[in-house]
Amino acid sequence: MVILQVKRGDESLFLYETSVADKTDGVIRDLVAIYNGRLKVQRVCMEMEELAEHGTMLPSEMIGLNDDQIEELKLVDIWADKCIPSGGFQFNKDPMTRRNGQQPKEHMQKVLENAMNDAKAMIDKKNVGLKKLMTLKIIEEALNILRGAVMIVYPMQLPPHDSIRMEFTNTEDLTGTQASKEVLEPSKAQLWFAGRQILNGKTLSEYLGTNDKTKVVVKLNQLGEGPPGREAVISEQLRQQMMADAYRRQEELKTLKIKSLRLKE
Structure with missing residues (x-):
């Protein structure tokens, strides 16, 4: 089997095993899904850190408002009483005014923290990314670990507008965020090898040759970015x-x- 060392720009991201006989369409689709999946795991972990500190996310109309403004507008977080963490909570006001301040108790924080550490280790290139092959199954396992921890702490689920729940249900809206610039759009994603774009409808052997026991560097980018720099x-x-x-x-x-x-x- 041929090993692809996948890069985005000059950054090495992960290793992927395939065969020179495989169709390019499937390989490109898998690589983009793994790339975007790693980003999703990272986004969920970032939000779970906030969840462990400041509780569930406020409704969109309350985000960014101070207490006086919320009172003046008579806004109420109807999910605050529905989504109480297991074991109760302690109040820890969110300085960013994105979350309701109902911080889970320490032992429940630990559940979230352990899950985040495990999930990060599964996709971290410094730990396994460039030593162990990356697969879609690993991405799904990492997300399941995070999903399971959230269910333990919030058995009644998170509010439907919470970004973590939206990530788990693939309904997240990244419009206008830095994350939106990082995610690759599958229909516009491109794969390059040795200065040549690997096109759909081909086999990898047309680009990599017939030697199925080799390791090569390939690069992901997006339509409109131009050819990536040569290695x-x-x-x-x-x-x-x-x-x-x-x-x-x-x-x-x-x-x-x-x-x-x-x-x-």
């Missing part, structure tokens, strides 16, 4: 080693020259 002919580690060898050789030549001059004297 360096040599790695940065090898370049530094070559420079060190050249410097050492230069010093050796200097030493030999000095010895030669002394002999002549």
Whole structure:
């Protein structure tokens, strides 16, 4: 099987196993799904950190308002009494005024924290991303761990407008957010190898050759971004080693020259 080292720009993200006989359509679809799935896990973990600190998300009409404004407008969070964390809560006001301040008790915070740590470790390139193959199954398992922890702490579920619940049901709206710039749109996603775009309707062998026991670098980008930069002919580690060898050789030549001059004297 051929191993694809998947990059976005100059950043290495994960390894993916496939075959040169596989259709390019399926490979590109899987790579985009894994890429976007990793981003989803990261987004959910970020929101779960806020959930553990400040409770469930306020209705959209209350976000950003202070207490006086909420009272003046007679707004009420009808979900506050419906979505109380298991074991009760302690009040911890959200300085960003996005969440209702009903922080879960410490032992329930720990449930969320442990799940986040486990999920992050499953997709973190520093831990496994460039050592262990990444699959859609791993992404789904990471999301299930997060989903399970939220269900333990909030057995009645989160409010329907909470971003975490929306992520779990794939109804999230990322419009206008930084996250929207990171996600790849499947219909516009592109895969490149050695300066060539890998097109749909082909087999990988048309681009990678017939050797099914190799490892290559491929790059994901989006229509309109233009071709990604080519990979360096040599790695940065090898370049530094070559420079060190050249410097050492230069010093050796200097030493030999000095010895030669002394002999002549």
